[in-house]
Amino acid sequence: MTMYRWNILALLLIAPSLINCAVIVNDGDIDEQGLYSKSDHVVILTQRNFERRVYGQSHAAVVQFYNSYCGHCRAFAPKFKSLAAEIVPWRNIIQLKVIDCSVEENNEICREFEVMAYPSIRYIHEHYVKGNGNVGDRIIMTDTAEKLKAQLINKMHTEQSMGRLAFAPKFDITSYATYAAALSGVPFDTSYTFLVFENENSTIGSELALDINDYKQVIVKRVYDTSELAVVAGLTHFPGLVAVHSTLDTTNLTPKNTAKQNLLRAVNTYLKSKHYTFPVRDIADQDVLPYEHSDENNQRTSDSDTVYYSDLEKTLKTSLHTEITRHKSLSGEALNALLNYLDVLRTTFPFKNNNLKDYIEDLYNTLQSRNQWSGSDIYDLVKRLETAHAPIFNTQLEYIGCKGSQSKYRGYTCGLWTLFHTLTVNAAQKSGTKGPKVLAAMHGYVKHFFGCTECSEHFQAMAARNRLFDVKENDKAVLWLWISHNEVNLRLAGDITEDPEHPKIQFPSVSKCPECRLARGAWNLPAVYQYLQNLYGAASIQEYRRARSAASAPSPFSNLDIGMLSLLYILSFLILILVIKYFFTKRFYRKRHYKHGMGKV
Known part of the structure; x- marks a missing residue:
């Protein structure tokens, strides 16, 4: 058998493997399932990627177990997506993840986590270990994304008090008498400290700290609004915001409207005025395109x-x-x-x-x-x-x-x-x-x-x-x-x-x-x-699609037929290329003469 024929035979044998390698995804990660897609800033969990994406992670997670045909889940999805988009900057600390329990292959995971109500939300701490009874901490369902976010921050406060989330900003709140005391204990390379004066039950300071957790040489500290330092700062309404440079220079940044977004805007404006270099965030476009009805959906x-x-x-x-x-x-x-x-x-x-x-x-x-x-x-x-x-x-x-x-x-x-x-x-x-x-x-x-x-x-x-x-x-x-x-x-x-x-x-x-x-x-x-x-x-009762028009009738080929036809088409194309290459090689081949001790060959 010539080398050419051996090449063809080898291609026939390995081509199916090459084709399969091109289309099979083994890690279980998918871009869309049920009510959510990757563009919603959530991690799509499946039976195939659940262990890899949940257990032993260096970050905490909030996992929503939902059922895509559940009306309450459908109504809740926009709120969860809104929260996910808002807390994208927190993703190295905590991530939102979702799993559709109506998908048959995911059913075993939902059963292991004892999910009996949809939607159900569980908090999974960092380095979580798989085991019987390890089903996460239940998070109470809320009617707004804002309430869920507040509940999540409070949970993180509790986690940090138990010794976890050491890599997150410090959420504790303290009283200070002087700015020097407020800066004691901060890392030596910190250039800017932002003090948020608020009451103990407020979550704004913690939220601001999470929003800018990746800002280098910048930290946020929570201070009681009743502390002596609030009087020194001349604050009259709360939450209050004061920037303290490492040189102890201070600037009152408290906006008239003390919503968190306004405090964040004040921080960014101040840092920009100091020519601060902001971190580059790889954040996907948050605008979701409106649903386009395909002919099939219409x-x-x-x-x-x-x-x-x-x-x-x-x-x-x-x-x-x-x-x-x-x-x-x-x-x-x-x-x-x-x-x-x-x-x-x-x-x-x-x-x-x-x-x-x-x-x-x-x-x-x-x-x-x-x-x-x-x-x-x-x-x-x-x-x-x-x-x-x-x-x-x-x-x-x-x-x-x-x-x-x-x-x-x-x-x-x-x-x-x-x-x-x-x-x-x-x-x-x-x-x-x-x-x-x-x-x-x-x-x-x-x-x-x-x-x-x-x-x-x-x-x-x-x-x-x-x-x-x-x-x-x-x-x-x-x-x-x-x-x-x-x-x-x-x-x-x-x-x-x-x-x-x-x-x-x-x-x-x-x-x-x-x-x-x-x-x-x-x-x-x-x-x-x-x-x-x-x-x-x-x-x-009508039998299946007996009433369908011929134009919308199902293909006479099964999935296997279509796969085999595709394979034959690809192999035919490869064979054609080899044949063309073979004939061109024969056509332009020229004998060369070499000299050696025995003369011309």
Whole structure:
């Protein structure tokens, strides 16, 4: 075999490895997931990078465990992003990090940290060690970024008093009688000391110290506003700010409006006047571009009042993969709630796939065999039974009727409403009175498993107020859920979590069901009931994307087909280059004559 052929064979053998090396990222770092992206000045955590990004770090961290389909998490995200952008200068001391617990591969991490409410925030101190019970310190949720920042600073005060955060500015507050006393103990190379006069409960001095923690030869010290030095400085309103040069020259910098931003501006203006060299900060542009709707995101279902089997399957898969497995340990009321949920699924879900039906039945029977399960054991069981009964779910599941204009809208929450409407209606179409059991199962599921804590609390309060457990008939169960859904729509209309392209209305709309309304807008309940029967009944559920246009139909090639075609294309290109090189080499090759002792060769 010629050398040329060997070269071709070698390329054929190593090309797949070269291609894989170009596309596979092993460190787990990603630029975007769920509600956050790298441009939000947060660290995106995943199951693959969590240990490397959290444990043993030289800085502290605030980790938010959230669920991307949780309405409260969506409403909180802008506040968390605002805080992250504001404290970028603190990043060598403390960083904000986020992990989406709705992503299946992250589920084990969220379970290990015993996250039972979303969003949950944990403080992780520097050099944190992995271990049982090491789940960080819980930070109380707040309604504003400013309150969360104040709580974070207070936590850092506590940490420093315990001997940690030694690398951070000193947060203690002291009284002084003279400027010389105030400068005692500062590093000898300090050129400028800024004294912030405030009360003990104020966080402005600490915040200012964190904002300029990377300024060389500059420190901030907190001083009691009742100290003798405040009188010497001639301060009349607080917080007060005084610059002290190493020569003991002083300048009162207290602005009229003593908000922290004004104090920071005063510090920077003063240093600029002294020709101070500011640190160069590598801060990404904080302006976030407005969301641009792609053609795919602009696609809307032609008939929004249609139930798609794909929506039901995707919701069911999410429920079983990420929600019922989030408990570290499951027993008692929570386990009974899971069994009741699986029971109504196996008896009232409109199965179009016998494998899925057998799988739910097997899961239900197996979970009854024990009084206690760990979340990881349930997850292993779910995956094992899926393999045993495969295929269970369609391989290309996506939301259709519940698809939002952006990934942060609708999706699973819409799917869960759709699932339980479907269960109540199909229960009503069977013999017996299974409808009320569906409502009870929904209540238990939302209480113990639904990944939006605030939503769960609202639903439980509504269930008590609207007397869910007093419903005894099938038709009443169907209408109870419809009334409750419209009540939630009314409460959330105009909320930050509302999809602007799918506003929350009182459904069905007049255009979809004109007979559902009486004079002056009153509901015609018999017509509404019939409409719900027609919408959510098994016979009306559409198969996946049967109604899609040819232009939007899925590719006839699988991911494997596309990968192989790409590989063949690249290999063909490489072979072509080698062939061209070979022929050009042959064409321009010239024999050379060399002289040696034996004559010409």
